[in-house]
Amino acid sequence: MSHALIITGGGAPNALEGLHLESHQFIIAADSGIEFAEKHGLLADIWVGDFDSAGIQPERAGEIIHKDHDVKLESDTELALMTGRERGMTTYTLLGGGGYRMDHLLQTYSLFARYGLPLAWHTTYESLYSVHRQRRFITSAGRTISFLPAFFSGRSIVNASALVWPLNAYRLTAESISLSNRTTANVLDVTVEGDPIFLCFPVADTRS
Numbered sequence: 579m580s581h582a583l584i585i586t587g588g589g590a591p592n593a594l595e596g597l598h599l600e601s602h603q604f605i606i607a608a609d610s611g612i613e614f615a616e617k618h619g620l621l622a623d624i625w626v627g628d629f630d631s632a633g634i635q636p637e638r639a640g641e642i643i644h645k646d647h648d649v650k651l652e653s654d655t656e657l658a659l660m661t662g663r664e665r666g667m668t669t670y671t672l673l674g675g676g677g678y679r680m681d682h683l684l685q686t687y688s689l690f691a692r693y694g695l696p697l698a699w700h701t702t703y704e705s706l707y708s709v710h711r712q713r714r715f716i717t718s719a720g721r722t723i724s725f726l727p728a729f730f731s732g733r734s735i736v737n738a739s740a741l742v743w744p745l746n747a748y749r750l751t752a753e754s755i756s757l758s759n760r761t762t763a764n765v766l767d768v769t770v771e772g773d774p775i776f777l778c779f780p781v782a783d784t785r786s
Contacts, residue, residue, distance in 0.1 A: 582667040585611035586655040589702045590674035608654040627654040655686050659693040676701025691729050706776040715766040724778040725756040732773035740766045
């Protein structure tokens with residue numbers, strides 16, 4: 579198994595502390611994601627994009643893959659995912675890509691159906707964790723949490739009991755997102771039937 583850390587521009591976390599990142603075998607920075615990598619001392623093994631939004635020339639970067647803005651069809655984030663797949667990536671964590679522009683956010687969200695879900699997606703505003711069948715979260719009572727489909731067309735049955743409003747065979751779709759629930763214990767077990775989902779923890783809770 580080869581796990582990649584993919585750093586993209588727009589809405590990246592403010593800090594690495596508290597993110598509990600998985601051990602990664604390589605790092606791919608997409609365009610201005612290189613700024614986050616440089617700021618936090620992360621050496622990008624690969625830097626991809628048309629580099630129209632990167633505000634620096636990195637002091638430390640490995641392989642550089644430039645795609646001309648006039649001919650590329652993919653977003654910089656998709657280029658990073660494509661490159662990761664070509665280099666043997668089997669799982670990944672995504673940093674950035676949240677906020678600032680709705681079109682970019684939705685486009686990033688659409689990529690998951692083609693390239694698979696990140697184990698975690700950390701943005702300025704939230705940390706999202708994917709659940710395929712079951713997953714245990716070590717957390718704390720009183721944390722705000724939302725349950726989201728991982729795909730636009732996702733349909734899932736969700737069970738999670740350690741909540742103020744327990745989910746019992748809850749039908750989760752884009753039309754029935756479960757927003758702003760709260761945990762009631764330090765351990766939250768979530769089971770899913772059907773399509774995978776995201777658990778979303780707002781940053782305000784994770785860094786208080």
